[in-house]
Amino acid sequence: MKFIDPHIHMSARTTDDYERMAAAGIVALIEPAFWLGQPRTNAGSYMDYLSSLVGWERFRAAQFGIRHYCAIGLNAKEANNVALAEEVLALLPRYLLKEGVVALGEIGFDDQTAAEEKYYRAQLDMAKDLDMVVMVHTPHRDKKTGTIRSMEIAVEHGVAPGRVIIDHNNEETVEDVLERGFWAAFTLYPHTKMGNERMVEIARRFGSERIIIDSSSDWGVSDPLAVPKTARLMLERGIAAEDVEKISYRNALAAYGQTGQMAEKDWLEPADIDQRTLFEGNSVLRGQQPRVDDLQQIPERIKDLVFK
């Protein structure tokens, strides 16, 4: 099986993670622009971070045979630093149309302040002007209200729901999101966000239409194998293989591939120039199928598939 992790912060992860991800069958990932765990104090560091998403991190992933895409934007937390926000918004156009930038994101609400709303709206307008897909981060506190508000504002700005992925959903938000025609992504992150047994039940209840899973693995205690593990758990617990494939691969490709910056051929038949430069002729990607079932070889027991 092939997997996509459409929301993961690889800048915070080590090469051990890349090795395990590649062995587990992850062929592509999307790294959205986020904050560092502590505030940036000047636009220069934000710019260098954005450069790393299209530069060093893209290269680093390729060394393990994984295709790295990104979302570019001003995140919800740092929208509250208005002086920084203004400068960052002026920088964004230099990145938004680069190769492999699949969406504007991750944007939205954190505390649901006026500043956050202002810059969310401004970026929705940018996305609309540039015909981009939008990745929306929903707040972890007061999530239900924040999620609905995020969707209503997107519609207000004329962004089509089919062009918006609402991320970090849970049992309380999923119905609203699906009903309104948005993509519903779920972050499988131990302890604080979705657990994967719960995810299995969501799949059982709602099927696979417009449902996506991701790990949002970052600098905290999180699992960069959340997507393949959850897919495996779903299969074990009787979710149809076709649905599992959509939830863990095909839907992410459909949602984020809408602007043509991400396509299956990128990892199945990479362009010669990419073979020579990004992958340095790495044979993992010479049209071969990614290694399957290597989950067995990773030193973790089957019962560790489940995390709460």
Place this chain on the structure above:
Amino acid sequence: MTARALLAGWLARQLSADAAAWLKNSAAQIQASSKDADLYLSVSLVTRKVGKTDLALTEADLREAKAARPDWNPRDWSTDQAARVLLLLALEQEPPRLARALDQLCNSADVSELIAFYRGLPLYPDPSRYLARATEGLRTNIKGVFEAIALRNPYPSEQFPQAAWNQMVLKALFVGSALWPVVGLDRRANPELASMLCDYAHERWSAGRPVSPELWRCVGPHAAGAMLNDLERVLRSGTEPERRAAALALRASPDPAAGTLLQRDAALAKAVAGGELTWERVVATT
């Protein structure tokens, strides 16, 4: 024809009508505009508009390239790289502006863009303006970017001071790049580099790691004294490619003792003297 005209011609020949038109209009707009925003936007859009396939160049094209700009070898350039360099060259009448734009572009470039901009170094006007940018570019950990400057690029051999040149050659060995595509490798050999390379070989031997046979190419012309011991060791106990490399290096050495050492292997000495053994042959068997 200028290099810029050649690039424009090759792209016009290879791209679809739409892509070629977009490129031509973008270049014209950049040249006419006083703001750099057009340049940044167009450069970003290149992959979408122009695609990225190898430039289809004939031997005649490559000869014309060398005639337009000595030692310029665009053999393995791609369409997106050529297009990006062409867009930047729209500013060639204003060298300070081009240099500033290049810095800005490099500061927010993705991997493909960096490779393109560095490959274009031999074509930018007022070459000394780019020295800091080029040496900065070599600091990268991204091998393709390093090689865009170090390999098949006449800029370093023409513009780098000796210390920067030496670090580049040493790094090429460090990161596992081939040396034979380094332009000016023989011309820029120097005693300090020879010494650094021998030290590096000693490090590798202590660690039980292999030494690239190509290393000795830059040692030979300045091999004297203790360095000859290293060459003798390789000649005596190296792999076949290493022994051939040592033979060539000994032949290039100005020290009379080198000739004596080389004669200990009559077959190799003969091959070197007869011209059958060259550095190209060494690399081919590596």
